[in-house]
Amino acid sequence: MARPALLLTLLAFAATTGVARPSPARAEGSDVPRIVGGSPVDTCGWPTTVYSNGCTSTLLHPKAISTAQHCGQPSSIVFGENANSPGQTVGVVGCVGQGSQDAQICELAEEVTGLPVTPVLFGCEVDQYMQVGQPVVIVGFGQTAYGQGGGTKLWGDQVITAVEPGRV
Numbered sequence: 592m593a594r595p596a597l598l599l600t601l602l603a604f605a606a607t608t609g610v611a612r613p614s615p616a617r618a619e620g621s622d623v624p625r626i627v628g629g630s631p632v633d634t635c636g637w638p639t640t641v642y643s644n645g646c647t648s649t650l651l652h653p654k655a656i657s658t659a660q661h662c663g664q665p666s667s668i669v670f671g672e673n674a675n676s677p678g679q680t681v682g683v684v685g686c687v688g689q690g691s692q693d694a695q696i697c698e699l700a701e702e703v704t705g706l707p708v709t710p711v712l713f714g715c716e717v718d719q720y721m722q723v724g725q726p727v728v729i730v731g732f733g734q735t736a737y738g739q740g741g742g743t744k745l746w747g748d749q750v751i752t753a754v755e756p757g758r759v
Contacts, residue, residue, distance in 0.1 A: 629745030632672055632730065639709045640730045640744060642674040643667070643683070643697070647731035649709050653702040657711075660688045660695045668699070670706075674732055674742040679703075725751045 632640075639650040646662035656668060664686045671678030682700030689695060712720060730746045 629729070629733065629747040632744040632746050634672060636672070637730045637744065637746065638670065638706050642669040642671075642677075642732045642742070642744075645741075647733070648697070650703060650706060651696070651711060652708055653704060654699045656683075656697050656699065658686075658695060658697060659693045660686075661693055664695075665697065668697075670703075672744045721751070721754050723751055723754060727751060 641648045641650060641656060643656065643658055643665035644662045646658055646665075648656040648658035648662075648665075648668060651657050658665070665683050667680050667682050669677040669680050681703060684698040684700050686695045686697040727749050728746060729749050730744065732742055732744055
């Protein structure tokens with residue numbers, strides 16, 4: 592069974608680069624994926640999943656997060672279970688994009704201590720975990736229905752339905 596941190600990394604990597612995409616639920620007439628049937632995360636659950644600029648990001652290093660380029664450069668990130676009542680807010684110095692891929696790494700203004708970082712899927716782990724049918728856990732500050740919710744950290748089980756060759 593895959594380690595939970597790797598599943599989160601897989602999710603964050605997939606969400607920001609489009610490499611492996613769980614089949615996202617979409618509201619009628621919307622291109623915005625959402626977590627449907629997701630459950631609120633327990634207090635202190637998935638602490639490296641953070642909120643930035645209306646998007647979900649992942650703490651990869653005490654001074655760095657990964658997020659999607661289309662989210663823009665956040666001025667800060669929010670730790671906690673709800674973006675509207677943050678447990679901790681940390682400033683962002685700047686972000687560097689990943690070319691045509693929808694991914695960027697952002698440098699934090701201060702080091703975040705006391706939390707584990709999410710290791711990036713690398714080497715042989717990519718072949719092992721980036722497989723159609725691989726169960727993953729989706730964690731994010733998504734909406735439970737189009738125009739409803741958002742800002743609350745939710746989680747749900749999913750399965751990878753496609754992997755784009757050449758993007759891993």
